[in-house]
Amino acid sequence: MRRCHVPRWCPRSWLVISLLLTIWVGSPRLLAAALVTPEEMNSVRVYKQMARSTVLIASAYVSPHHIMQSSGKGLASGVLIDEQGSIVTNAHVVTGAAKITVTMHDGTRLPAELIGSDPQSDIALLQVTLPKGPHTPAHLGDSDKLEIGQKVLAIGHPFGLGYAFSTGIVSGFGKLFETKQEVFQERVIQTTTPINPGNSGGPLVDSEDRVIGINASILFGAQNIGFAIPINTVKSIVAELRKNGRVIRPWLGIKGKLVTDELQNLIALPLPSGLLIIDVDDGSPAEALGLRAGKLDVTIEGEPWVLGGDIIVAVDGQDVKTSEQYGKVFQQLKAQQHIEITVSRDGVRRTMSVTLGERPTPSGPPQHPKFEVPPVVPQGLNFVLF
Numbered sequence: 160m161r162r163c164h165v166p167r168w169c170p171r172s173w174l175v176i177s178l179l180l181t182i183w184v185g186s187p188r189l190l191a192a193a194l195v196t197p198e199e200m201n202s203v204r205v206y207k208q209m210a211r212s213t214v215l216i217a218s219a220y221v222s223p224h225h226i227m228q229s230s231g232k233g234l235a236s237g238v239l240i241d242e243q244g245s246i247v248t249n250a251h252v253v254t255g256a257a258k259i260t261v262t263m264h265d266g267t268r269l270p271a272e273l274i275g276s277d278p279q280s281d282i283a284l285l286q287v288t289l290p291k292g293p294h295t296p297a298h299l300g301d302s303d304k305l306e307i308g309q310k311v312l313a314i315g316h317p318f319g320l321g322y323a324f325s326t327g328i329v330s331g332f333g334k335l336f337e338t339k340q341e342v343f344q345e346r347v348i349q350t351t352t353p354i355n356p357g358n359s360g361g362p363l364v365d366s367e368d369r370v371i372g373i374n375a376s377i378l379f380g381a382q383n384i385g386f387a388i389p390i391n392t393v394k395s396i397v398a399e400l401r402k403n404g405r406v407i408r409p410w411l412g413i414k415g416k417l418v419t420d421e422l423q424n425l426i427a428l429p430l431p432s433g434l435l436i437i438d439v440d441d442g443s444p445a446e447a448l449g450l451r452a453g454k455l456d457v458t459i460e461g462e463p464w465v466l467g468g469d470i471i472v473a474v475d476g477q478d479v480k481t482s483e484q485y486g487k488v489f490q491q492l493k494a495q496q497h498i499e500i501t502v503s504r505d506g507v508r509r510t511m512s513v514t515l516g517e518r519p520t521p522s523g524p525p526q527h528p529k530f531e532v533p534p535v536v537p538q539g540l541n542f543v544l545f
Contacts, residue, residue, distance in 0.1 A: 201366060205312055206324045208368045211264045211295035212239045213361055215316045216248055216271070216285075218256035236315035236361030237261065237285065238370060240397070241296050246285040247393060248360030249375055250276040253283050261287050264295075264322075275400035278520065279408070281375050282393055283360075284400040297362060300369030302389035305329050305348065313352045313374055313385075315361030327352030327383065347386045348372045354385035363387040409492040410518035411500075412443020413450060417482055418470065425459055426466075431503045432480035433472035437465040448513045451504065472508070473501035494518075 218233040233256070237248035246261060253259055259271040269287040276283035309329045317323050331349035350363065354374045363372035372387030399406045415434040423430050439445050439452045453468030471479055475498050479485045492498065494517040501510045 205368045209314050209364055210322050212297035213314045214246060215262040216252055217260045218253050219258040221257040234357055235359045238297050238362040242294060244287040244289045247373060248283050250278050250281045250283040252360045275404035277396050277406040280396050282396045284397050297370045299390050300365060300371045302371045302391045305371060307331060310366055311350055311352055312364050315358035317355035317357040325353045348389055350385050351383040352385060407494050408518040409494050409515040411515055412440035412445040414438040422459060429506055431470055431472055433470040434479055435470050436468035444513050444516050448511055470503040471500055472503055475499055
């Protein structure tokens with residue numbers, strides 16, 4: 160019998176070689192399966208794409224009074240939206256700044272001009288002169304198509320530490336209330352994506368690297384509840400800022416609350432559905448018209464009310480008895496427009512004519528911190544402005 164001339168160690172050697180081949184051939188696939196799933200690969204792609212469109216914004220502030228308020232510098236984020244150097248960020252990031260500097264993804268530092276800002280929507284438009292060479296403006300999506308549960312991603316410069324990327328989902332939609340008793344008329348995006356100081360003004364994007372919102376605020380005392388301004392709102396705001404440097408909104412000069420079924424059931428007197436006036440602004444068209452605010456402060460089922468004021472039940476013949484009706488009517492109004500409002504006072508209805516003014520710009524910003532902290536959002540301020 161002929162013997163094999165293979166050395167004794169050949170079985171063990173072949174085993175070692177087989178194991179090495181298995182590891183060499185199989186390990187990339189195993190690593191790909193364990194560490195780079197399709198979802199992870201897409202997230203990496205979105206980050207690489209959107210990072211080139213996201214900028215760092217440094218705002219320098221000079222105090223008019225060196226004792227009452229010190230000078231400082233704020234750091235936040237922004238997003239490049241076109242090849243002409245237009246950059247969108249939050250109004251609270253740049254309002255009142257003496258100097259604004261933008262740092263591009265490649266490290267290029269550029270002086271920025273403030274084209275306009277809108278404190279109510281918290282959107283500002285900057286302009287920089289881009290250097291020659293390729294640039295990557297962000298692709299703006301359609302926030303009206305968002306669904307609760309949809310994955311979203313945020314890019315920005317939290318605490319000025321450089322580019323950072325976080326993920327979450329759309330957890331809801333709603334109205335956003337600010338500490339200055341102002342309320343956004345448009346809906347906002349609620350998200351579980353972490354929004355830290357420095358993320359303000361940065362993009363919130365979907366899985367197809369389309370910007371669907373601008374990160375703006377967080378909810379005090381909550382975990383992973385942040386808010387972003389819908390990109391469709393941003394588009395309309397930017398268009399007005401380009402044209403006028405500000406957003407011109409109609410102004411009657413009242414604050415009010417829509418009468419609820421609970422209030423009607425608990426009050427003995429007849430109370431029609433509509434917008435109950437709780438305050439009238441000084442020097443406003445409402446004051447000139449003689450509209451009355453309530454004077455009786457009460458709390459009903461834990462909710463504060465000011466009773467006794469006029470109730471607006473219709474504008475130009477259209478009911479404003481629900482939030483949907485109010486929103487529809489409000490969107491149709493313009494500054495300097497002549498309208499007729501139907502008011503219920505002491506149970507008697509009367510129709511009055513008035514010319515709407517332009518809503519005044521809020522007063523200047525308070526002292527700015529080193530890092531632009533997203534505004535804290537309190538709960539319970541459920542009145543509307545008109």
